[in-house]
Amino acid sequence: MRTTDVYSEDAALIGERQAAARALMAHPLLTERARPTEFALVRSHAEWLVQRFHRVLGYRLLVAEDHARLVKRGPAAAAGASFTRATGVRFTPRTHTYLALVLAVLVERTGPTTARELAALVREAAYDAGIDADPARGLGERRAYCAALSHLVGLGALTETGGTVADHAADAEADPQLLPHTQAVRSVAVHLPRAADDPDTFLASASDPDPDGDQQGETALRRLLAEHAVVLREDLSDRQRERLAAHQWRAAAALGNLLGCDAEVRAEGVALIMPDEAEVPGGFPSDGPVGQVALALVRHLSGRLNPGRPATSVPVPDRELDTALEALCGADAPARARWARTAGIEIPDPDRLAGLAVELLAGLGLLRGGPGRWRLSAAAARYGTGADDTAPRIQDNDEDSRTHLAGTSGAGSAVEGSPHPPVDPRGDLNRVASVLQAVANEKVSATSGDPGDHRGPGDDG
Incomplete structure (x- = not known):
């Protein structure tokens, strides 16, 4: 049996x-x-x-x-992911305008249509709203309009039943047949602004990063952990930092139960590690040129910029960053020849590729600050600390060929007259012992604690 x-x-x-x-x-x-x-x-x-x-x-x-x-709700609703075309180029404000107009037309339409018929309805909707937009007015307008349609096709809210949207983008006379799926179209935008909302008020209402109640505060922390690559303690308010120290393992258990992820808890912050097969928005690390350059850059900087002591971040000299980017994605970079042999991959020009790689790392929180004041986050160390030999050495302060930041009197202090902020602005690393004690205590309670079954926000009774 x-x-x-x-x-x-x-x-x-x-x-x-x-x-x-x-x-x-x-x-x-x-x-x-x-x-x-x-x-x-x-x-x-x-x-x-x-x-x-x-x-x-x-x-x-x-x-x-x-x-x-x-x-x-929370950080995901307030920030939102940037829409991009198939080439990876971000939507322009014009394309976003056409996306909003197309949605405004399609939410009331239930039958088949065509690209040109829909364009006429979009032009009428734009006129009624006082917006100067006409998909039939020139190639640039038509391409922005078609990019909005292609986005809806990719979401499954619109189906191409005869011809493709790309045909209309290339030829104004092409008129592909389209079938809108009204219920899905109505679900594309879920946080609709009211008539009196301005953009700032609308975004602020979608997220409260530091709620008053303990239950709401813990839920907000879980959202931060789930939606961001890493949550650094120094970025949190004092109240949320205390909540994270007290409940980090319970939050990790609840998110692990829901998403099947592991938690990496360190003195400087917390990160969720998804399974290898998980599809992560933003795609990092990835096989494309941008992802590969970003991964090589963060590994190289982690190996080269060693502060020699505990730190939540470390300054990135402009010359170090520019030299590494030139070696990794410049016109003569060995990787460009390898990418050229791979069919179907768009290889951006060196300047654009460098900008996209830095932008990706900044979006993940691995690079912080901005041009002239970049800092490498401590979270970057989890991707490796091997300096790339193809990048020329800029500073050679010891036998390890790593840049050690001298002149500091301890974690949390800054060099007098230095333009950089202290490496531990809120003293997290000076209180490692208390953090580890909280971790030890919480591990005990996490094994018997609620993995997400306790009463949630808004539950009645």
């Missing part, structure tokens, strides 16, 4: 639920047409996902017949 392995079945069930949760975090609008496998998982575990997202993160999950929408 065949016996059933209950533990294996439970592990498979948990794995499916966590994979579905990760898919929703990466793609808050998940449609059956664009991602059928992930959507099938979400439909299968809809009840569990609805409850867990509400209890752990305070997010609302809506599951319909052909799509699922995770309604986020």
Whole structure:
């Protein structure tokens, strides 16, 4: 007689639920047409996902017949990911305008349409709103309009039933047939502004980084951990820093139960480590030229800029950064020849590639500051500390060929007259002993604590 392995079945069930949760975090609008496998998982575990997202993160999950929408609040709703074209170029304000106009037209349309018919409706909507926009007025306008349509096609909110949007972008006479999926279209934007909202008020209402209540504050911390590559203690308010020290392992347990991730807790901050197969927004590390240059750059800087003592960040000399970027992605960089042999990869010109790599690291919080005042975050060390030999050495202060920042009298102090802020501005690293004691105490409570099942924000009774 065949016996059933209950533990294996439970592990498979948990794995499916966590994979579905990760898919929703990466793609808050998940449609059956664009991602059928992930959507099938979400439909299968809809009840569990609805409850867990509400209890752990305070997010609302809506599951319909052909799509699922995770309604986020907090840092994800306030910042939002930048929309990009297929080439990786960010949407211009003009393209965002056309996206808003197309959505305004499609939310009331239920039947098939064409690109040119829709363009006429968009022109009328723009006139009614007092906006100067006409998709038929020149190549630039048409391409911005088509980029908005392509974005909706990629989301699964719009289907090309005859021809493609790219055909219309290349030829104004081409008129591809389109089928809008009205319910999915209405779910593209979920935090609709009111008539009296200005942009700043609207964004502020979507996020409260430091709520008064303990339960709301812990939920806000979980959102930070789930939505950011790393959360540094020095970036938090005093109240949230105390909450993180007291509840970091309970938050890690709740997020691990939901997303199947591990937590890396250090004195300078906390990071969630997703499974290898997880799809992470932003794609880092990735196989493309931008991701590869960014990874090589952060590894090189981590190996070269060693402060020689505990620090939450370290200054990046401009010459060091420019020289490394020239060696890693300049016109003569060996990697460019390797990328050229790979079909289908766009290779940006050296200046643009360098800018995109730095922008990616800044978005992940691994590089902080700005031009002329860049600092390398301590979180960069987890990607390795091997200096790249292809980048010429700029400073050689010891036998290790690493740059040691001299002149400081200890963590948290700054050199007199130095333009850089102290390496430990809030004294985190001087209180490592207390942090480790809190970690030890919380590990004990985490094993028996609530992994996300306790009463969530907004629960009645």
